[in-house]
Amino acid sequence: MSGFVTKPEPVQVPGLVHLHTGKVRDLYRAESGELVMVASDRTSAYDWVLPNEIPDKGRVLTQLSLWWFERIADIVPNHVLSTEVPAGAPADWKGRTLVCRSLDMVPVECVARGYLAGSGLEEYRVSRTVCGIALPEGLDDGSELPAPIYTPALKAEVGEHDENVPYEETARRVGAELANQLRRTTLDVYSRARDIARDRGILLADTKFEFGLLDGELVIGDEVLTPDSSRFWPADEWEPGHPQPSFDKQIIRDWLTSPASGWDRKSEQPPPELPAEVVDRVRAKYVEAYERITGLTWV
Numbered sequence: 001m002s003g004f005v006t007k008p009e010p011v012q013v014p015g016l017v018h019l020h021t022g023k024v025r026d027l028y029r030a031e032s033g034e035l036v037m038v039a040s041d042r043t044s045a046y047d048w049v050l051p052n053e054i055p056d057k058g059r060v061l062t063q064l065s066l067w068w069f070e071r072i073a074d075i076v077p078n079h080v081l082s083t084e085v086p087a088g089a090p091a092d093w094k095g096r097t098l099v100c101r102s103l104d105m106v107p108v109e110c111v112a113r114g115y116l117a118g119s120g121l122e123e124y125r126v127s128r129t130v131c132g133i134a135l136p137e138g139l140d141d142g143s144e145l146p147a148p149i150y151t152p153a154l155k156a157e158v159g160e161h162d163e164n165v166p167y168e169e170t171a172r173r174v175g176a177e178l179a180n181q182l183r184r185t186t187l188d189v190y191s192r193a194r195d196i197a198r199d200r201g202i203l204l205a206d207t208k209f210e211f212g213l214l215d216g217e218l219v220i221g222d223e224v225l226t227p228d229s230s231r232f233w234p235a236d237e238w239e240p241g242h243p244q245p246s247f248d249k250q251i252i253r254d255w256l257t258s259p260a261s262g263w264d265r266k267s268e269q270p271p272p273e274l275p276a277e278v279v280d281r282v283r284a285k286y287v288e289a290y291e292r293i294t295g296l297t298w299v
Contacts, residue, residue, distance in 0.1 A: 004049045005270040008042075014088045023049050024058065024228065030099070035079075036086060039096045039223070043282070045252045046265055052274040058096040060286045060298070061226045065098075067294050068225040071196060072189050079103055079212065079221040103212025103221050108170050109153040109162050110182050112190035115205040116143045117231055117244070119164065120151070131164045142205075142233075142240040148190055150183045153208075181218055182211060193225050200292055202247070203238055205231035227289045247289035251282050 010018040016028040016036055023044045028036040039058035043050055062083075069078040079100040085093045113120055113130065116139050120130040128135055131151035139145070152170045153162040171179035186209055194204045207230035210222040223229055232247040243250075255278050256263055256271055263271050274282075287298045 003047070005051045007049075008040075011038075011090060013086060013090075016086060016089075024061070025222075029102075030086065033102060034081060035100045035102050037098045037100055037222075038093055039098075043249060043252065045249060045256055045271070048271050050252070050271060050274065052279055054279060054283050054286065056283060056298075057286055060290050061223055061228055062096045062098060064226050064290050064293065065223045068193065069220075072192055072220070072224070075188050075192060076185050076211075076218060076220045078224075079214075079219055100221065101214055101219070103214050103219055105210065105212040105221065106174055106178065106182065107155065108174065108179075108182060108211075109155050109208050110186040110211060111151045111153055111206065111208045112148050112186050113151055113206040114145055114148045114190065114194055115203065115231075115233075116141065116145060117205050120206070132166050140240045141242055142238065142244045144240075148187055148194070150186055152182070155210075178218075185211070185218060185220075189220070189224075197232065197293060198235065200295070201235045202289075202292055203233040203235050203244075205233055205244070205246075207231070227286055232289055232293075247285050247292075249282055251278060251285065 008021065010021055010026060013028065015031050018026065018028055020027040024040055024042050026038045026040060030036055039062045041053035041055060041057045043052065043054050043057065066080070066083070069080060080098050081101055082099045083097060084099060085097050116124055121141055123130055124135060124139060128137065130149060133149050133151065136146065150167065151164060152167060153164045155162055167179065167183065170182065189209065190204070190207060193207065197204045207225055209220055209224060212219050212221050227248040233244040237245050252274060255261055255274065257265060261272055263269070290298055
């Protein structure tokens with residue numbers, strides 16, 4: 001069993017209808033038909049949404065996504081209409097709210113990988129493939145791949161794993177033309193972002209995107225190129241052969257699986273609250289990622 005340790009009650013705002021509470025984001029529909037997406041400070045690990053929040057996390061994710069949307073706009077349009085907080089909404093929504101166009105979402109998680117890590121590494125060690133794509137011998141934990149690869153997945157509900165699927169399965173589900181467009185756009189955006197991040201001393205190991213259709217046009221939605229949707233590694237510390245230091249919630253995973261947490265990941269018991277020291281370290285990593293990538297100072 002997994003999911004929310006404690007599922008939050010949605011905030012009620014006049015003129016907005018609550019549609020969904022996700023791991024991080026709450027989704028509403030305005031009377032105009034536009035979507036209002038609010039990034040909370042919730043955090044998750046091992047398919048659990050934890051009882052702690054990471055202060056400022058939702059704002060960091062939102063502001064970093066906006067920064068990236070501008071830099072990939074010539075490759076694919078995005079869903080954002082404005083960042084204006086709806087009337088009557090809590091003051092805390094400022095900086096974490098996106099008013100968006102409503103898209104017909106494509107039921108595929110579009111993943112690009114440029115380095116070997118995570119589930120890809122586990123599969124490679126068994127079969128020398130990642131999501132069925134053959135790779136050369138001699139790669140190790142953190143190795144750069146000969147070229148970026150596209151490894152789609154099917155999005156799961158809160159508390160469940162996304163399911164990696166062969167490219168051919170996505171073509172069967174959404175059609176060959178759209179499947180090819182998803183693959184091409186994913187790799188184009190990844191390559192642009194990889195080069196930008198590398199110039200700032202950060203390696204973009206892998207990332208995932210969500211796309212939708214609007215009047216037949218492919219549009220990128222949700223968040224993009226954040227520490228929640230991507231693996232960012234400091235380039236000056238990159239050394240294949242072992243796990244890399246990263247700008248994400250690996251600190252949380254490490255603590256939860258350590259004796260200090262007292263939690264058995266294989267049990268059905270929910271994870272415990274995070275110590276304040278872990279929360280502070282994770283917040284610092286999110287802020288550092290924002291500042292190093294954008295060159296801006298977090299306020």
